[in-house]
Amino acid sequence: MTRNDICEEILWKKSDGLTPYPDALDFMATRSRQIHDGTADPVVWLVEHPPVFTAGTSAKQQDLYNPHHYPTYEAGRGGQWTYHGPGQRLAYVLLNLSQPNGTIPPRDLRAFVKGLETWIIETLSRLGVTAFTREGRIGVWSFDPLTGEEAKIAALGIRVSRWVSWHGVSINLDPALDDFDGIVPCGIREFGVTSLRRFNPALSMEELDRALAASWPAHFGSIPREE
Structure with missing residues (x-):
């Protein structure tokens, strides 16, 4: 896709501070209905949350340990247990x-998920981090620079209501990685998690956000327009 093929803009909304998770659910539920009804535009919303564990539709209770007794929520998205907290970028x-949305054909959920994965991978490449997907594993992975082992650096979880998507992706910039010990992340016990700060201690959230925006048009066919 060339720049000449990109003719639309998409609202790029960013919230400062920590957004309570129930507020995010309320916003997404309302906005998805409005997008379906044609009364509001699509949006990519960048947030951080206070520490929470969220359950997808396939979550198993035995995969939740929660030693710090963080709040837990039914997210309504696909997938299993996920942790969100400060230092993690939610998009x-x-x-x-x-x-159609850029390279994504209409009503093609497989292509949409693939688009989200490649968006993350390109974003991380712009930041000097090589990332990849693995057959049979949800999320985006890299080799942890401290252990040399494969570890999850980003997660995906989506919900689709009347062909409007909500939820999205999370990328570990510098969250408290020990907090992931409170769950079996996405039901995968064999691998750990990592963060961008392990690759580049000086990397900021603003740099991550710029990389996300720069990588978006080639995959989704619209140019981010900040609110």
Whole structure:
């Protein structure tokens, strides 16, 4: 896709501070209905949350340990248990999937998930981190520079209501990695988690956000327009 093929803008909304998780659920539920009804535009919303564990539709109770007694929420998205907390960038992607979005054909959930994965991988490449997906594993992975082992650096979880997407992706910039010990992340016991700070201690959230915006158009066909 060339720049000449990109003719639309998408609202790029960023919230400072820590957004309570229930507030995010309320916003996404309302906005997804409005997008379906044609009364609001699609949006990518960048947030951070206080420490929480969220359960996807496949979450198993035995995979939750929660030694710090963080709040837990039913997210309504696909997937299993996920941790969110300060230092982790959430990008909630609310798109009308009934129409094409860049390289994503209409109503093609597989292509949409692949688009999210390649968006993350390109974003991390811009930051000097090689990342990849693995067959049979959810999320985006890299080789942890401290252990040399494969570890998850980003997670995906989506919900689609009347062909409008909500939820999205999370990328570990510098969260408290020990907090992931409170769950079996995405039901995968064999591998750990890592963060961008292990690759580059000086990397900022602003740099990550710029990389996300710069990588978006080639995959989703619209140019980010900050609110």
